[in-house]
Amino acid sequence: MQILCEHNASPAKLEILGVFEWPIWEKEVSEFPWQYERTEVCYFLRGQVEITPDGGEPQTFGRGDLLTLPAGLSCTWKILKPVEKHYSFE
Numbered sequence: 001m002q003i004l005c006e007h008n009a010s011p012a013k014l015e016i017l018g019v020f021e022w023p024i025w026e027k028e029v030s031e032f033p034w035q036y037e038r039t040e041v042c043y044f045l046r047g048q049v050e051i052t053p054d055g056g057e058p059q060t061f062g063r064g065d066l067l068t069l070p071a072g073l074s075c076t077w078k079i080l081k082p083v084e085k086h087y088s089f090e
Contacts, residue, residue, distance in 0.1 A: 001053055001073040009043065009066035019043045019066075022086040029079050036073045039090040041066070047083030052076045 006013075014020065024045075048062040054074040061067060062081070069075075 001070050003051060003053065003059060003070075003073070003075075004068040005059070005061060006066040008064045014043065014066070017041070017088075019086050019088075022088045024084060025087050026082070026084045027079055028082050031076065031078045033074070033076050035075075036069050036071055039071045040069045040087055041090065042069070042085045042087040043067075045084040045086065046081075047079065047085070048081040049083055050078040050080060052078070 022043075025042075027047075044061060044063050044065045044067075046063050048060065050058045050060050051069075052058040052075055054076075056075075058078075060080075
């Protein structure tokens, strides 16, 4: 399972996707396992996270990153700086 990331997504792309109409999720510094039953697309407004797919290498994301987290992905989220992100499930 691969996490897709577009660093510094263009304002035009964010507008087309309707990102700023999506709900917001916030989380303090913490660490927890997660499994995606549906594909999630999210856009980070602030914070920094390290996401480690089961059996994979850690990847770090933060402000300005547009991620696609595929259905079926099992991973561990390590929130390094408090996170605020818009999200949508497909």
